Amino acid sequence: MPTYQIKVNGSVRSVDVSEDTPLLWILRDHLDLVGAKYGCGIAQCGACTVHLDGQAVRSCVLTAAQVSGKEITTIEGLSEDGSHPVQQAWKEVDVPQCGYCQAGQIMTAAAFLDKNPNPDSAEIKSAMQGNLCRCASYSRIYKAVEKAASRMG
């Protein structure tokens, strides 16, 4: 099996996996980073969202080869201690219900607000619409993104 060097959360890790292994499973099964979640495996739910060179991407449909040489950030690496403004907003608003989708929601929101710190309502909804929340915590997701924006903007 080929060996890949994966740069994640600031350190280079090496993994032996078959070349079709999605980044999601490399993170979860081989690097013990379980923050990114499996929800669909086909880029439909956003539970697996991580950052690739600062862009929000679906780690379930990216392979090791596609991410080599790029910087990957997972929810575990978004901040040292949960202090990223998006994480803070998520806590203040008490967004999670079951919580399963929330790491993906936060990663999508963080990358979005980085590019667009002053979004309007339609922009927030369109940025977040790729992330399903089966518990339908959408009202609070929206509120938390607004709140984080007010701090990042």
Next chain:
Amino acid sequence: MSTSKPNMTFSRRDFMRTSSLAGGGILIGFNLFTACKPEASPPVDLASLNYNDFNAFIKIADNGAVTIFSPNPEIGQGVKTSMPMLIAEELDVAWDKVLVEQGVLDTKNYTRQVAGGSQSIRFGWDPLRQTGATARQMLINAAASRWGVEPSECTTSEGVIKNASGETLTYGDVVKDAAGMEIPEKVKLKKRSEYKIIGKDTWNVDLDKIVTGQPLFGLDYKKEGMVIASVMRPPAFGQKLDSYDDAGAKEIPGVIDVIRFGDKIAVLAKDTWTAMKGKKALKASWKDDGTLESTSDHDRILTGLLDGKDFQTLRADGDIKKAFASADKVLERTYESPFLPHNCLEPMNFYADVTSDKIHLVGPIQTPERTAQEIAEKLDRSPEEIHLEMTRMGGGFGRRLYGDFAMEAAEISSKAGKPVKVVFSREDDMAAGIYRPAIKYRIKAAVKNGEVTGYHLKEAAVNSNMYGLIPNFFPAGAIENYQVDVAKHDSNITTGAWRAPYTNFLAFAEQSFFDELAEMMEVDKVQLRLDLLQKVKGTTDERIQYSPERMEEVIKTAVEKSGWGKQPDGVYQGFVNYYCHNSHVAEVANVEIEDGMPVVKKIICVVDCGIVVNPLGALNQIEGGVIDGVGHAMYGDFAFENGVPQSGNFDAYRLIRINEAPEVEVHLMENDHSPTGLGEPTLPPAGGAVANALKAATGKRLYKQPFTKYPELLIVPEKEIIG
């Protein structure tokens, strides 16, 4: 949790026991579910009890630190936060000093341990507060005896005990003494006005872990030596395994083993991706072992049942035949719903390690007791050998009441002789569902002299019919001649509870019907409901499940808060009131027209669920329930073709997304009633509110879900398009 000196102090309150801890402090164990039963009797042999018999604990350390081991699994209802709040309130400690942990659960002697049916807080309300109060009283008694004063002279505040002369001791100071004290039989509970924790916004206890991506869920669980199993199951309901070829799977590097069990084949690998790939490489042939049913069959069969004569009557008041025969006007309508998968965002998964001396199970499950028992039976083992740990659950909605996936894990581990975690792919999760059954309702009402004189509700469902309390919901008791009849079709498609079983669709049917009935009677839609409720007031019928007074209050509040009947042009409203899961709810949907299409902009939701333990958590549940209800009524569709589910993943199964979610405005009624359910009761009314508002906007009535399947009914007539 290590304990020493299992204590001699048994209470006459047989559900509690105390013990000193090896590291200092006291552990108070209690069996929540035994305590919940009013007729709880002592276990036969007290001396043989051990701490596995208790499913909830309070630990008070020497330094006064309080840890509460939450008795109920967390599925997103916030019970892991709200239930410990009840204990902490009566224990009289500061909430920010309390640590909450998920209790480890063993299976012996459990009577009820289920997170579902919105009942956790309802059943926990009294026993949890009493437990906290009992612990507090023991600490007071310990302090009083040290001071040589009467316990009644002592007061507490945030973990500090004070006597009449102003001396103080902390809980930590007296835990050692308290561990040896008699457990008091009677304790006084606080009045609502004295609450410091109950009724205050309290943040989810797992928040930090969730927003930093810490392992919490079943899918995150890992254990040394564990392998992953991906399971191939019969592709159609009604099929069995004929033969299979695993050569291709075994060639894949990393595949460890392929194991057949029953009609299923498990591919074991060291990681998830390899196991999933291995499963795809299996070749299997299947044989039919029953009827392969299609959605068109169900459609025909259910209609046949409604047209037929074979019903079970669940409630019959007066004489509906007479009422219809003498009616001035009759309205009859039929409503149809599809099967629905649960689609918890965390797919089903479970860990099992079956060895010769024990069975270790870990994962997300709403029914640990029943699941452990079933596994013990299947593997011919004693339930005492089973140790089951619950993880946080990535959604439940009823799916995790069923332990099929845990059973699979146990069977595979037993055959493989290894610790195994079964992981469903999304496709597995949708195809191996325990679905909400397809259901049709037919409702017929008789009107005479401007009054509703007869009401006949018929249900035709796949596999099982509404539970016995539902026929006693509104409008039972309000209409003199009233009858509920049910019939079912037995199918090999597995069905079960889905968030707010039966009412999740029945509410839409009945409340759409009332809307149309009011139109036919040419009376105000809200007034019709209020008039009916008048007739239930003062009823002596003990079967009636709702309070007409509380229902009237939520209706009036919803009218006021939604500006019912006073909306500007271009806002179309739909009204619904409903009772289920012991809560009374009214919802108003506001639909506006955008680009010629009706859009659900807002839902005003008024809820009477008694005392709200944690308003912050409650609002999340309520908003989620409403949006979930709107989403499934609009989009949720699931069909079968020759036994094969026709949707496999979220590209073919539409769930509501943030850009489609209406704003939800919630109003909670304030009263002194005991808390009732939150996780479910706001879902059922949402579909009806939307349908009634859509009718107002488009002039077209919706009788079938999901609404988006009938786009021709969602077209706004030209004249209604404003601007």
